[in-house]
Amino acid sequence: xxxxxxxxxxxxxxxxxxxxxxxxxxxxxxxxxxxxxxxxxxxxxxxxxxxxxxxxxxxxxxxxxxxxxxxxxxxxxxxxxxxxxxxxxxxxxxxxxxxxxxxxxxxxxxxxxxxxxxxxxxxxxxxxxxxxxxxxxxxxxxxxxxxxxxxxxxxxxxxxxxxxxxxxxxxxxxxxxxxxxxxxxxxxxxxxxxxxxxxxxxxxxxxxxxxxxxxxxxxxxxxxxxxxxxxxxxxxxxxxxxxxxxxxxxxxxxxxxxxxxxxxxxxxx
Amino acid sequence: xxxxxxxxxxxxxxxxxxxxxxxxxxxxxxxxxxxxxxxxxxxxxxxxxxxxxxxxxxxxxxxxxxxxxxxxxxxxxxxxxxxxxxxxxxxxxxxxxxxxxxxxxxxxxxxxxxxxxxxxxxxxxxxxxxxxxxxxxxxxxxxxxxxxxxxxxxxxxxxxxxxxxxxxxxxxxxxxxxxxxxxxxxxxxxxxxxxxxxxxxxxxxxxxxxxxxxxxxxxxxxxxxxxxxxxxxxxxxxxxxxxxxxxxxxxxxxxxxxxxxxxxxxxxxxxxxxxxxxxxxxxxxxxxxxxxxxxxxxxxxxxxxxxxxxxxxxxxxxxxxxxxxxxxxxxxxxxxxxxxxxxx
Numbered sequence: 001x002x003x004x005x006x007x008x009x010x011x012x013x014x015x016x017x018x019x020x021x022x023x024x025x026x027x028x029x030x031x032x033x034x035x036x037x038x039x040x041x042x043x044x045x046x047x048x049x050x051x052x053x054x055x056x057x058x059x060x061x062x063x064x065x066x067x068x069x070x071x072x073x074x075x076x077x078x079x080x081x082x083x084x085x086x087x088x089x090x091x092x093x094x095x096x097x098x099x100x101x102x103x104x105x106x107x108x109x110x111x112x113x114x115x116x117x118x119x120x121x122x123x124x125x126x127x128x129x130x131x132x133x134x135x136x137x138x139x140x141x142x143x144x145x146x147x148x149x150x151x152x153x154x155x156x157x158x159x160x161x162x163x164x165x166x167x168x169x170x171x172x173x174x175x176x177x178x179x180x181x182x183x184x185x186x187x188x189x190x191x192x193x194x195x196x197x198x199x200x201x202x203x204x205x206x207x208x209x210x211x212x213x214x215x216x217x218x219x220x221x222x223x224x225x226x227x228x229x230x231x232x233x234x235x236x237x238x239x240x241x242x243x244x245x246x247x248x249x250x251x252x253x254x255x256x257x258x259x260x261x262x263x264x265x266x267x268x269x
Numbered sequence: 270x271x272x273x274x275x276x277x278x279x280x281x282x283x284x285x286x287x288x289x290x291x292x293x294x295x296x297x298x299x300x301x302x303x304x305x306x307x308x309x310x311x312x313x314x315x316x317x318x319x320x321x322x323x324x325x326x327x328x329x330x331x332x333x334x335x336x337x338x339x340x341x342x343x344x345x346x347x348x349x350x351x352x353x354x355x356x357x358x359x360x361x362x363x364x365x366x367x368x369x370x371x372x373x374x375x376x377x378x379x380x381x382x383x384x385x386x387x388x389x390x391x392x393x394x395x396x397x398x399x400x401x402x403x404x405x406x407x408x409x410x411x412x413x414x415x416x417x418x419x420x421x422x423x424x425x426x427x428x429x430x431x432x433x434x435x436x437x438x439x440x441x442x443x444x445x446x447x448x449x450x451x452x453x454x455x456x457x458x459x460x461x462x463x464x465x466x467x468x469x470x471x472x473x474x475x476x477x478x479x480x481x482x483x484x485x486x487x488x489x490x491x492x493x494x495x496x497x498x499x500x501x502x503x504x505x506x507x508x509x510x511x512x513x514x515x516x517x518x519x520x521x522x523x524x525x526x527x528x529x530x531x532x533x534x535x536x537x538x539x540x541x542x543x544x545x546x547x548x549x550x551x552x553x554x555x556x557x558x559x560x561x562x563x564x565x566x567x568x569x570x571x572x573x574x575x576x577x578x579x580x581x582x583x584x585x586x587x588x589x590x591x592x593x594x595x596x597x598x599x600x601x602x603x604x605x606x607x608x609x610x611x612x613x
Contacts, residue, residue, distance in 0.1 A: 052499050076505030088496055089357045090550040095273065096492075103493050104505025110553055111276045112487030157506065 002064075003028040003159060003192050004049065009058035011044055018044050021216030022058070026209070028159070031186050031193040033203030033224070036213030037237050042196040043084075045213070046162050049194065050081045062160070076104035080153035082146075082163040088137060095133040098123060101155035123155035127181060143174030148180060154189075159186065163195040167202065175199065179206045184219050200228050204249040212236055224249055274551050282554065286561040289355040293565050294339060297572040298331040302579045305331065310392035318516065333464045337529060338571040338585070339564035340470070341462070342536055344477045344526040346544075346563025347484055349537030349554055351519035354491045355512055356421050363523040363537035367405040370435030373525040375401025376452045377442050391469065391528065394457060399528035405431060406520040420498070458587035460533035462571045469613040472530055481560050487511055488552040495550070535589040536563055546600050 002025040009022040026032050034042050041173045047053040048060060051067050059068040061076050078157070080101070086099070102116040114121075114167065124130040125146045137145060146166060153161050160199035163182070165174040183206050197203050201211055204224035212220045212227045214236045220227045228250055233241050241252040272278075299305045309323035324471060328443050348363035356365065375397035384393035391399075409427045416423020465473075484491075490511045493501035498508045526533070540563040541555065548554055567585065574583040 050500060050503050071506040072502050072507050079503070081500075081503040083500060089359060090353075090495055090545065092492075092550050096549070096551060097496075099273070100493050100496070100504060103489055103501075106489055109276065109486075111274075117273070160442070172345075196518060 001028050002026060003057045004194070005059075005061040005064070006049075007059045007061075009045075009048065009060065010056045011053065012056055017217060019048075019213075022219055023166060024211060024221045026192060026194065029186065029190045029192055031093070031183065031206060032195070032209050032211060033200075034194065034196045034211045034213065034220075034229075035198065035200050035203055037161055040213040040236075042126050042213055043164055045195055046081070046164050046194070046259045050079050050162055054178040067197055073104050075231050076156060076158070077157050079160045079162060080156035080158040082149045082161070082166055083152045084164045084168065091136045091138060093134055093136055094129060094140070094151075095120070095124070097137055097148060098129075098133075098152045098155050099119035101152045101157075104156070108127065119157055120155045126185070127151040131228060143177065144169070146170065146174070147181065149179070150200060154185065159190075160192045160194065163193070165198065167197065167199060175202060182206065200224075200233070201251045204251065205246065206226055228252065273286060274549075274554055279554055279557070280448050282548075283557045283561070286558055290561050290565050290568075294335050294568055297568050298327060300572055301326075301331060301575055316533065330464055333467065333470060334462050334472070334571065336470050337465050338462050338567045340473045340477050341526040341530045341533060341538040342540075342563040342565070342567025343481065343560040344522040344563075345533060345537040346540035346566075347481050347556055348523040348526070349563075350541040350552065351387040351491065351515050351557050351589055353521075354552060355515055356425060357497065358421075359542070360538075361425075362431075362534075363519070363526075364532070364534075365534065366409045366424065366520070367431040367435065368402045368520065368523050368527065369532050370439065371405025371408075372402040372524070373396040373439050373454075373458055373532065374405075374435045374442075375399070376457050376531075377439055377446070377450075380454050380457075381442060381446050381449045392465075394453075395528040398457075398531075399524050402524035402527050403420055403520060405435065406516075406524075408510050410516065412478050431464045433513065443589050446552040455532040456584070457582035460531040460589075461582075462530055462574075465529065469529070474547060476525050477522050480518045480525075481556065483518050485553070487515060488556050491515065491556075491565050492550075495552075530585070533567065533586045533589060535586070535593050536567055539593050540566055543597055543600050546603075 004026040006025070007023050010017065011019045022045070028201070034045060036042050044053060048055055051070065053121065064073070067075070098120050099112055099116070102112050102120065105116060106112065121130070124133055126149050129144065129147050129151050132140060132144065137148060140148065150163070150166070161167055161182075166182070167178050170178065179202050182193050182195065186193050195203075195207070207224060209222065210224045210227045212232060220232060225248060230241055230243050232241070233252060237254075240255045242255055243250055243252050245251065299307060303326055305323045305327050309321060309348075310327040312321065345363050349361070352361040352363060352365055353359060376394045379393040379397035382393070386393060388396050409424065409431050412613050413420060413424035414426040414432070416427070443454060446454070490501065490506045493504045493506045494508065494511060502508045523537075544555055544559045544562050548558060567589065570588040571585045573592065574585045574588045577583060577588070
């Protein structure tokens with residue numbers, strides 16, 4: 001059953017059209033990776049899926065209900081968002097920040113119940129962030145902070161998690177750590193994961209389905225091995241790639257003008 | 270794990286802080302060029318003797334002034350909390366969106382216009398300052414709306430520019446005004462506490478108290494808004510409604526404070542930061558405690574302003590900056606490890 005249905009969606013900023021007649025569906029409990037060049041509309045699509053932006057035309061349905069029907073509060077019970085990393089101005093601690101995920105569920109005078117605290121404790125545990133729960137967010141490393149933001153999204157207790165480049169600025173270990181965590185949430189908690197990423201190799205390894213957006217409004221949707229091909233990548237990103245395979249999935253190394261030994265590369269998947 | 274804020278903890282801390290505020294107000298009301306005996310005051314309360322000097326000074330001179338300082342201090346501190354949260358800017362204070370220059374312009378227009386009437390016990394300076402303050406906030410808000418998505422930056426820039434423009438108009442009017450008018454305006458601009466009637470105090474306390482209660486009611490949403498509009502919305506906050514209410518209430522209580530006492534600086538900047546450094550940034554606690562600490566701070570500062578060069582008096586704004594600055598720096602050094610300044 002589809003939890004997100006996008007139908008003939010178009011959106012533009014002023015005169016520039018970013019998304020054009022985009023249609024796809026995401027099944028409940030699946031993992032979608034959205035890739036594409038800068039300016040192709042990846043973050044825009046994410047913002048449309050959480051109602052931060054309003055579509056020019058077309059419809060988005062969450063749980064078979066058009067997104068416009070949801071108030072901020074009811075949508076917060078369905079969709080949680082992890083945006084591109086930023087450091088807050090004031091010194092909120094990790095636990096204080098994760099507790100804010102319960103804002104939509106708070107009573108009249110705004111204090112968390114025992115049940116709220118239990119959910120938050122579980123989110124901290126699952127993301128391995130309980131160890132620095134008392135520390136100010138600003139004192140954590142990039143990878144730790146990102147896990148805290150994911151913990152907050154998890155504590156919001158929604159079926160859908162939207163993530164905007166969750167591994168940007170992170171080293172290999174932390175990139176894999178974040179994707180392992182997302183996959184665990186998908187498999188153990190049944191969450192539907194939608195992640196915008198520039199890393200098509202990790203996307204291919206972890207996502208069930210992928211969406212490759214082109215800067216001209218074109219798009220490809222399907223399993224990674226069908227969407228991420230040398231031809232598609234050349235067409236969408238405008239770069240040649242070296243391709244190989246890890247298991248059944250392709251991996252790619254971009255090749256620039258000064259890439260070493262690029263003339264010797266011939267293997268294609 | 271860090272001890273979390275609970276309703277019980279908040280009530281306990283707020284009650285203790287409120288009790289401390291009452292004690293400070295009481296002590297400060299006994300201090301001055303004429304010392305007052307509490308015993309004599311209470312005997313005056315019993316007998317209503319008109320010749321009881323201690324009672325007269327306490328009830329008709331000190332108490333109104335101290336209550337006024339508490340109202341103004343609470344209003345400015347809470348307003349500072351809200352502006353810092355909504356603009357996500359630690360440098361924000363109640364005057365950042367041009368309230369000070371708007372109020373100043375209103376005041377000087379009233380002085381130069383030679384107006385001579387009262388409205389609910391308020392002078393034309395106070396009434397015009399109030400109108401100027403609110404009018405300027407509306408103007409800045411109106412301009413800021415055109416900046417769209419970057420609303421916060423647009424608002425701050427609009428506030429800075431409107432402030433600069435109105436300040437220039439104030440300087441122009443001062444330069445062409447008569448010397449006694451200039452003195453009255455400058456004296457007002459520096460911020461001063463005066464003995465107000467109890468009608469004015471009740472009205473001020475009622476409005477400011479209701480405003481602070483309204484802000485406390487939306488304080489969990491202010492926590493979320495500290496992380497930006499998009500983040501707050503995805504956490505279920507009606508950001509447009511919350512922001513409008515918070516701005517309107519904060520602007521209103523600031524305008525009330527300004528119309529009561531002129532431009533008292535520093536309180537709305539350092540009190541929220543001081544409370545945040547000691548108790549943390551959670552707005553459910555930050556708002557009520559900042560209100561109470563703001564009241565205590567301004568009552569104490571005004572008492573110093575009354576006695577430090579007695580029988581003359583200093584403008585209270587001078588004392589808030591001279592005393593508050595070093596005190597805030599001590600807090601900053603002592604508690605800075607709790608903040609966890611971002612490395613980038």
